[in-house]
Amino acid sequence: MAATRNSGFDDPFYQPADQFFPANNKLALTFDDVTLATLFSEILPRDTQLDTRLAENLRLNIPVISSDMDTVTESRMAIAMAANGGLGLIHYNMPERQQLSEVSRVKNHVHGLIQEPIQVTPGQLIGDVLKMIEERKFAFGTFPVVDEKGKLVGLLSGHVVKPRYAKRKVAEVLTPRAQVHTIRQKELGKDPIARADKFFNEHPGIHKLLVVDDKDHLRGLFTMSDIERITQERNAQFKPARDAHFHLICGAAVSATRNAFGELDRERILNHVGALVERGVDVIAVSTAHGHSKGVGDTVRVLRGAFPKLPLIAGNVTSAAGVEYLADCGANAIKVGQGPGSICTTRIVAGVGIPQMTALYVCSRVAARKKVAILADGGITKSGDIVKALTLSQAVICGGIFAGCNEAPGEVIEIGGKLYKQYRGMGSFAAMKVGSAARYGQPANPTQKVAAEGIEALKEACGSVDRVLAQLIGGIQSGMGYLGAADLAQLRDKARYTRVSPAGMKEAAPHDVVELKTGN
Ligand code: XMP
Numbered sequence: 121m122a123a124t125r126n127s128g129f130d131d132p133f134y135q136p137a138d139q140f141f142p143a144n145n146k147l148a149l150t151f152d153d154v155t156l157a158t159l160f161s162e163i164l165p166r167d168t169q170l171d172t173r174l175a176e177n178l179r180l181n182i183p184v185i186s187s188d189m190d191t192v193t194e195s196r197m198a199i200a201m202a203a204n205g206g207l208g209l210i211h212y213n214m215p216e217r218q219q220l221s222e223v224s225r226v227k228n229h230v231h232g233l234i235q236e237p238i239q240v241t242p243g244q245l246i247g248d249v250l251k252m253i254e255e256r257k258f259a260f261g262t263f264p265v266v267d268e269k270g271k272l273v274g275l276l277s278g279h280v281v282k283p284r285y286a287k288r289k290v291a292e293v294l295t296p297r298a299q300v301h302t303i304r305q306k307e308l309g310k311d312p313i314a315r316a317d318k319f320f321n322e323h324p325g326i327h328k329l330l331v332v333d334d335k336d337h338l339r340g341l342f343t344m345s346d347i348e349r350i351t352q353e354r355n356a357q358f359k360p361a362r363d364a365h366f367h368l369i370c371g372a373a374v375s376a377t378r379n380a381f382g383e384l385d386r387e388r389i390l391n392h393v394g395a396l397v398e399r400g401v402d403v404i405a406v407s408t409a410h411g412h413s414k415g416v417g418d419t420v421r422v423l424r425g426a427f428p429k430l431p432l433i434a435g436n437v438t439s440a441a442g443v444e445y446l447a448d449c450g451a452n453a454i455k456v457g458q459g460p461g462s463i464c465t466t467r468i469v470a471g472v473g474i475p476q477m478t479a480l481y482v483c484s485r486v487a488a489r490k491k492v493a494i495l496a497d498g499g500i501t502k503s504g505d506i507v508k509a510l511t512l513s514q515a516v517i518c519g520g521i522f523a524g525c526n527e528a529p530g531e532v533i534e535i536g537g538k539l540y541k542q543y544r545g546m547g548s549f550a551a552m553k554v555g556s557a558a559r560y561g562q563p564a565n566p567t568q569k570v571a572a573e574g575i576e577a578l579k580e581a582c583g584s585v586d587r588v589l590a591q592l593i594g595g596i597q598s599g600m601g602y603l604g605a606a607d608l609a610q611l612r613d614k615a616r617y618t619r620v621s622p623a624g625m626k627e628a629a630p631h632d633v634v635e636l637k638t639g640n
Contacts, residue, residue, distance in 0.1 A: 126159075130157065130616075133157075133618060134157035134616040134617070134618055135616055135617060135618070136615065136616055136617075137481055137484075137511065137512065137615060137617065138485075140154075140616070140617040140618075141477075141478065141481040141482075141617075144478075144619065148474050148475040148478040148479070149475055149477045149478050149619075150460065150475035150476045150477050150478075150499065151476060151477060151499065151500075151504070151505040151508050151509070152620065152625055153475070153477065153619060153620055154477055154508060154617045154618065154619060154620060155617070155618060155620050155624070155628070156507065156508065156511065156599070156602070156603065156615055156616065156617060157616040157617070157618060158602045158603065159602075159603050159604045159614055159616070160604055161601055161602065161603065161604035162604065163600065163601050163604050163605065163606050164601060165594075165597035165598045165600065165601035166357075166597060167606070168596075168597045168600040168601065168605065168606060168607065169606060169607040169608075170182045170183055170205070170358065170593065170596065170597070170607075170608065171205075171607075171608075172493075172514045172515050172608055173493070173514065174403070174431060174433070174452060174453045174493045174495075174514060174515060175403070175431035175432075175452035175453060175493070176429075176431075176452075177429065177431060178369075178402060178403050178431040178452070178453075179361070180205060180206055180207055180361050180369075180515060181205030181206075181358045181359050181360070181361050182204060182205040182206045182358050182589070182593060183206075183506075183510060183514060183515035183516060183596075183608060184201070184204075184206040184207075184506070184515065184516055184518065184589065184592065184593075185201070185206060185207045185208070185209060185371075185495065185515055185516065185517045185518070186198070186201050186206070186207075186208045186209065186517070186518060186519070186522050187209065187211075187497070187498075187517050187518060187519035187522075188209035188210065188211040188212065188371075188372075188373030188405055188407050188546075189211055189519050189523075189544075189545075189546050189551075190211045190213040190214070190529065190544075190546065190551055190554065191519075191523050191528060191529060191530055191541070191542055191543045191544050192211070192519050192522055192523050192528055192529075192543075193208045193209055193210055193211055193522075193528075194210060194211070194222050194529045195210065195222040195223075195225035195226050195370075196527040196528075196529075197522065197525070197527045197528055197529075197585065198210055198222070198226045198368075198370050198371075199225070199226050199229050199368060199527075200525075200527045200584070200585035200586065201585065202226065202360055202361045202362070202368035202369050202370065203360045203368060204358060204360070204585065204586065204589045205358040205359060205360060205361050206361060206589070207361060207369060207370075207371055207402075207403070207515075208226070208370065208371065209371040209372065209373050209403075209405050209407075209433075209517075210222045210223060210226075210370065210371065210372045210373065211373055211546070212372070212373045212374055212375055212407070212555070213546065213551060213554045213555045214554075214555070216392050216395075219372055219392075219396070220395055220396060220399055222372075223370050223372055223396055223399045223400070223401050224399045224400075226367075226368055226370035227367045227368070227370055227399060227400040227401075228367070229367070229368050232312060232313045232316065232342065232346055232347060232350050232366050233308075233312050233313075233316075233331065233340045233341075233342060233366070234340060234341045234342070234343070234346075235339070235340050236340075237263070237264055237338070237340065237341035238252075238256075238258065238263055239263060239264050239265070239266045239338065240252075240263045240264075240265055240266075240276055240290050241265065241266065241267065241268070241290065242265055242267065242273055242274075242289065242290050242291035242294070243289060243290070243291065244289070244290045245286065245287060245288065245289060245290070246280065246281060246282070246285045246286050246287075246288050246289075246290065246293065247283075247286035247287065249263065249276065249281055249290065250281060250283065250286060253281070260278070260343075261278030261281040262275065262276065262277055262278045262281075262328060263275075263276045263281075264276075264330055264338050264341060265290055265291075265294050266337075266338050269337075270337045270338060271335070271336050271337055271338075272297055272300065272302070272330060272332055272336050272337070272338050273291075273294070273296075273297055274294035274295050274296050274297050274300060275294060275295045275300045275328065275330070276290055276293070276294050276295075277294075277295055280293040280294075297336075300330060301319070301323065301326050301328070301329050301330065302329070302330045302331070302332045303315070303316075303319065303329055303330075303331055303332075304331075304332060304333070304334065305331050305332065305333050305339045305340070306334075308331065312342075312366075313347060313350055313351070313366065316329055316342040316347050317347050317351055319342075320342075320344045320347060326344075327343060327344040327345070328341060328342070328343055328344075329341070329342040330342075350366075358593065363400070363402055367400060369402040369403075370400070370401055370402055371401065371402060371403040371404070371405055371433070372396050372401050372403075372404060372405070373404075373405040373406075373407040374389060374392065374393060374396075374404055374405070374406055374407070374419070375406070375407065375408060376389075376406065376408060376413075376415035376416050376418070376419040377389055378415070384415055384418050384419065384422075386422050389419060389422060389423070390422060390423075390426055393423055393426070393427065393430075394426070397427060397430060402431065403430070403431040403432070403433060404423060404430060404431075404432055404433070405432075405433035405434070405435075405455070406419050406420055406423070406432065406433070406434040406435075406451075407433075407435065407436075407455070408435070408436070409436060409458070409466065409547065409573065410436070410458075411434055411435040411436050411437045411442055411446055411454070411455065412437045412439065412441065412442035412445055412446070416434055416435075416446070416449075417445055417446065417449045418449075419434075420432055420434045420446060420449040420450050420451050421449045421450060423450070424449065424450025424451075425450075431452050431453070432450060432451045432452050432453075433451065433452070433453045433454070433455060433495065434446045434449070434451035434453075434454060434455070435454055435455025435456065435457070435495070435497065436455045436456065436457050436458055436497055437454060437455070437456060437458070437483065438456060438457070438458045438473065438474040438479035438482070438483065439474075439479075439482060439483070440482050440483060440485065440486040442454075442483070443456075443483045443486045443487050443490065443492065443494070444486050444490060446492075447486075447487070447490035447491075447492045448490075451492060452492055452493065453492060453493040453494070453495055453514070453515075454483065454487060454492055454493070454494055454495065455495045455497040455517060456476075456479050456480055456483045456494055456495065456496055456497060456513065457476060457479065457496065457497035457498035457499065457517075458472065458473035458474060458479070459472070459473025459474075459498075460473070460475070460476045460497075460498040460499025461497075461498035461499060461519060461520070461545065461574070462498075462499070462501065462519070462520035462543075462577075463519070463520065463543060463544060463545035463548070463574050463575050463576075463577050464498065464545055464547070464573065464574055465545070465547075465572070465573050465574060465575060466547070466573045466574075469571050469572070469573050470571070470573065476496065476498070476499045476509070477508060477509075477512070480494065480496055480509060480512035480513055481512055483512075484512040484513060493513075493514035493515070494512065494513040494514055495513060495514065495515050495516065495517050496509035496510075496512070496513040496515070496516045496517065497516075497517040498517065498519065500516055500518050500520075500521060501520065501521070502595070503591065503592045503593075503594070503595020503596055503598075503599070504595060504599065506592060506595065506596055507595065507596055507599030507600070507611070510596070510608055510611055510612070511611055511612055511615035511617075512612070512615075514608070519543070520543060520579060521588065521592070522585060522588065523541060523542075523543035523579040524540070524541050524543070524579035524580050524581050524582035525541075525582055525583065525584060525585045525588055526581075526583060526584050526585075527584065527585045528541055528543075530542045532581050533578070535578075538580065539580070539581035540578040540579060540580055540581060541578065541579055541581055542576070542577075542578060542579075543576075543577050543578065543579045544574065544575070544576040544577065545572075545573065545574015545575055545576075546574060547572055547573030547574035548572050548573075548574040548575055548576050549570075549572045549576075550576055551574065552570070552572065599611075603615065
């Protein structure tokens, strides 16, 4: 019979995590220190499943999260991440009100049924409507027309919203109610998107379908382009990560905020998270450099008490005791990583932190017992690192990989004919000055006496998140194919490791050739 199973000869060399890491317990290891052994496989990379569960009510379709950093994740990044099946964590280096709007932008992004469409009234002038479009930068020009009681009176088509009609009233040029296509809210059924899709199939040339209640009050709007985008998504392998109401999912980070007396500001934290929950936030990350601390634990406890069902991420830790502590406080997913980040200097400045693979192993064992997820945060520079991280965690958090993307905050800078974007640590002086000092347990207005734990840097501009994620996902699927893993649980189960020598590392990268094109 062909050798499709393990051969005993392999066992002393390629060991599963519970043998390999304890056997290497005198030396902390990171991604490049190890490599994974292949196994007999019947799994084609393209058939592998990448969905992952971070909490009872938080699932991602790909195990990738963008960091809560002010040069990585605001609404544009979070939309792109969720649209690809992952998650973005909106950073907190901004006024609380602004963080609320960032979350709203993600939650209100295309989701099929627009529940609060922008409306106009019959008495308005077309000139006023044009001004509103200009001021609010709307990319559309068709609006439902409602009277003062919210009753539908017609549809203002984009064809008549033109400067030449500026002096006319909406009432003069609208498409009257009798000619507007509508559907009753109660007829939408369990799958409103399928219902709208059917309508547009049956009504060629009609691009808007309005939703009304029994009293003909406007309750929503479908547009054909949104429905088309969503139906295409349904056929994609990695579907967008959406909530039960078909909105893209979105996370937001908070810190263990203190008041003027240095005490945890419970009221402020609760009010802000309450407001985030009202905006539809799907997960809160209590993000600090030292998660195994009283402030973080108390914050998690307060939030768990007030929002029993809200998925909570907390961190960062690198010890089993840290995971146990945060899990007992009520966190669902724990961020693991102290000092591996590409812009981090914690290990240099504070002399602490653990190389990532050893930290992940130690944390993952207690996490499994506590039934919490592990998020591998920082230090990931290539898809192979993600595959290794996922053998011990449920998802990865990346900053540097996404910081050069179009969707990251900040402008593109040209230096010597090359394009870059700014990327900085949240513990850098510049970021702490804007507000992230609490994350590093530093005073709100750090002076030169405070030790920065991050640097300011540049990342080469690297195009869209779609493109970067396509490459990362291709790599993850390839790794899973080599291990015969159909899904992430099997990847964790099947992984066998061995150490890599410096010569082995040299062998792993292109060598002894003149490189014409990079792998990207
Ligand atoms: P990568 O390697 O993806 O790392 O760029 C991103 C992660 O690094 C953490 N982070 C920091 N760590 N000092 C640190 O020691 C910092 O200034 C800093 N800023 C971010 C964070 O966990 C992030 O997700």
